[in-house]
Amino acid sequence: MRGPGLDEAKWHASVVFRSVSRSHSLSSDPIDSDPRIEIKALQERISALEERRDRDAALIQKLQAALTNDLGSDSWLAICDSDGRIQRASSAVEQASGFSLAEMRGHKPSELWSSGQMDDNTYRELWTSLERGEPYRNVFVNRRRNGELFLVDQTIAPVHAEVGEEGDVARGQVTSYIAMGRELKDLNEMARGLRYLALVDPLTELPNRTLFNDLASRAIARARRQERLLAIVVVDVNRFVYVNERFGVEIGDQVLVRVAERLRVLAGEANVVARVGGDEYAVLLSDVDSVEDVVLFADRARHELALPLTIGEHEVLLTVCVGVSVCPDDGDSTEQLVSHASMALSKARRRGRGECVFFKERMNSEAVEFLALKEGLYTARQRDQFAMHFQPYFCLRTQSLAGVEALARWHSDSLGWVSPSRFIPVLEDTGLIKDVGHLLLEKACAQLKRWRDAGLDVPMAINLSPQQVGDEDLLVDLLSAVKRHGLQPADLVLEITETTVMDDIDQASELLRQLKRHGFAVAVDDFGTGYSSLSYLRQLPVDVLKIDLSFIRELTGGGEAAKIVNAVISMAHGLELRTVAEGVECDEHLDVLLDLGCDAGQGYLWSRPLAAEAFAQQFASCFESKTSAPP
Known part of the structure; x- marks a missing residue:
């Protein structure tokens, strides 16, 4: 890691220690062919990145101060270089692992306290997130120097160079990794922590994909027995990358929380809302009587989520795309319904922002008719x-x-x-x-x-x-x-x-x-x-x-x-x-x-x-x- 002080505001950290946020490449956005619009867009992006750099540099300075002041005995905090080798660590890391900082420096964590209890999928998810520039959170099962196992609720995040320093560090290159969390010491706390993080998204406190799939399977079986309708609605926030670029990751996380809150209100207590991706949500509608109820929910979701969000001094405008599958017409298993809702969502994305698409074209026609009647009835009331x-x-x-x-x-x-x-x-x-x-x-x-x-x-x-x-x-x-x-x-x-x-x-x-x-x-x-x-x-x-x-x-x-x-x-x-x-x-x-x-x-x-x-x-x-x- 370059310079312990980090006081030159040259580092960009996409890190928030309570979430898994989604980030994207700028190259995914087509640039308008009008040179004046292109110049204006680039100026806005540069301005946004400069604001973000200043905020994140301040965050890194706080982390550096945390290392210096040690945050207390239960604060797990470590910094690794771009190769994943430990450079600095708090005393809590020393106490939990049994290794001194001198012994840790230059080694990868896996070389020191790997327990062999974590499956390969966990590490693949970890590195996939880090390579995308996203923080990753999980409960890690580690082994102390004396052979005992211990658990750490830990978030790991990459730190990127915002601008080059003396020409030897490329902008956007990962320069280091920061790990922050705490050791879980109480047995009940360990059990709750493992189960919670296995089933719940820590940012929004919504069910994650694993729990959603389980709840969906139960609801589908119940709907089959009762011969009732059920639907899965997948909602994707369009171009969420620009929220992070313009306002920073912390504001972006608050936006994700607010989207979750709005969906929860719309769905009601009888239905399930989950966060199944960085900016993607899934809603299990089991308390519906007709396809029209599903259409109405999807339409309300599009309109409610398009209303301005005020967060601090910022006003954030969003659009969403929606994909819908209905049981039993589109399948009678969780795998089929989720897959078909995702396919419908992909089609909605191709059609443009703010679109809603059902998996079966017949239902799209019914949805169009229903929404046309709805708009006509509003007009009829006014006139x-x-x-x-x-x-x-x-x-x-x-x-x-x-x-x-x-x-x-x-x-x-x-x-x-x-x-x-x-x-x-x-x-x-x-x-x-x-x-x-x-x-x-x-x-x-x-x-x-x-x-x-x-x-x-x-x-x-x-x-x-x-x-x-x-x-x-x-x-x-x-x-x-x-x-x-x-x-x-x-x-x-x-x-x-x-x-x-x-x-x-x-x-x-x-x-x-x-x-x-x-x-x-x-x-x-x-x-x-x-x-x-x-x-x-x-x-x-x-x-x-x-x-x-x-x-x-x-x-x-x-x-x-x-x-x-x-x-x-x-x-x-x-x-x-x-x-x-x-x-x-x-x-x-x-x-x-x-x-x-x-x-x-x-x-x-x-x-x-x-x-x-x-x-x-x-x-x-x-x-x-x-x-x-x-x-």
């Missing part, structure tokens, strides 16, 4: 493109109008009329459903008030999504809406799907009691598609059961559907609940339902969902003559 259509339901016995259901509709500038079965799930997946649901509630109440003034005296049914049901402000919003439009709670029938009710029976029961207490009527929608039982229905303060259309369509076949519908109607009447059959399309359906004693029906037999004006015209006879023409 007020959502509308309400209305479908009546009738008393089967008298054939009189019994009520009207308000249904959301969306007309896109580019897609035309979009089916609710396509856009409602996207609203739910993106969280837009609460905002749009509030908007639609206002539209429905405003229309009902106009019809009330025109003499239409029937209730209006409004659908509530699972997210709205879970919103603690729902009751306040409902009461505010009816009051604002001069209505009463009894004017509305709030429809909640059976699945939503059964997902959290206790929460749903409490909400339904509150709604009933304030005068709202409540209907359980799509009844028969979930898993309600008579005992559960007795607990629920509801007024109406709406029988799912999948049963009504098969009524005329004389099979199980008629028996199920008969049982539902009998059960509902036993609990003093009214029944409404959905999807009534023909006279045969009507005849069977009348025989079974169903109270009301809704479907194309009477009317498709209609815009407000068309509804008023078609059912003008249902309005009393309070105005010249119902709006």
